[in-house]
Amino acid sequence: YANHINPSVRNAAITALAQYPDPAAHKIVVERLGDSVAVVRATAAAAAAKGKIKKAIDPLLVLLSRGEEPAARALAAMADVELAARIADQFGKVPAESLALCLGAILMRADFGPDTARVEVVRAIGKIEDKSAVTALQDYLANSPKTPARTSRTEAQMIVDARLGGGK
Numbered sequence: 404y405a406n407h408i409n410p411s412v413r414n415a416a417i418t419a420l421a422q423y424p425d426p427a428a429h430k431i432v433v434e435r436l437g438d439s440v441a442v443v444r445a446t447a448a449a450a451a452a453k454g455k456i457k458k459a460i461d462p463l464l465v466l467l468s469r470g471e472e473p474a475a476r477a478l479a480a481m482a483d484v485e486l487a488a489r490i491a492d493q494f495g496k497v498p499a500e501s502l503a504l505c506l507g508a509i510l511m512r513a514d515f516g517p518d519t520a521r522v523e524v525v526r527a528i529g530k531i532e533d534k535s536a537v538t539a540l541q542d543y544l545a546n547s548p549k550t551p552a553r554t555s556r557t558e559a560q561m562i563v564d565a566r567l568g569g570g571k
Contacts (some may be wrong), residue, residue: 405431413438421450429456436462436474445473452477452548460486467505470498479508484520491527499533506531507539510555511546521555529562537566 404416414487416447417435420428435447436459443496451459460481466474478490487509493502509515515524525543528536540559547556 405435410438410440410443413440413443415449417443417447421456429454429458433436433462436466441471444471448473448477448481452480452544455481458483461471464493466489467493467501468497470501472501472504475501475505476508479505480514480516482509482512486539487515487520487524491524494527494530499531500535503528503531503533503535503539507535507542510559518553518555521553522558525555525558525562529558537563 404412405420407413407416413435417432421432423429429471432447432450432454433456436444436451438444448459448463448471450456451463460478463474463478463481467478473563478486482490487506488508490502490505506524510521510524510528515521525540528539540563543559544556544563547553549556
């Protein structure tokens, strides 16, 4: 059913296949990341993230380079410290908005860390000149705990203040 003519049927099959630990099932999910229908690619991206399908990372990076939001969200959900650094290295290769969205979503994850890794993500966002970078950092500041003090929050606040003229 993952190759069915009806995109809704393909979506249901992809979602189910991602939950199976079988590499053959995961291969099909990865293949659907190249589907001609955007909603099927989005479903495959979400399924890859939910199933933590590592073989989907490279195709998701390709979709990220095309500015596809579901790929940004999927990569963020799957990101460990190493993948976050790899995503940050996409600066200049992918649309600024997509990169800011992805890196910002990584920061929003409570399970991502340690804080030294968050600092690197904040710095990567700081390189992005698009307004979406400021939005990502503001979201992080608004949704992360103020105590205990985190270096990543301090750096995010400095970047936001510098971009917005000290908040004036």
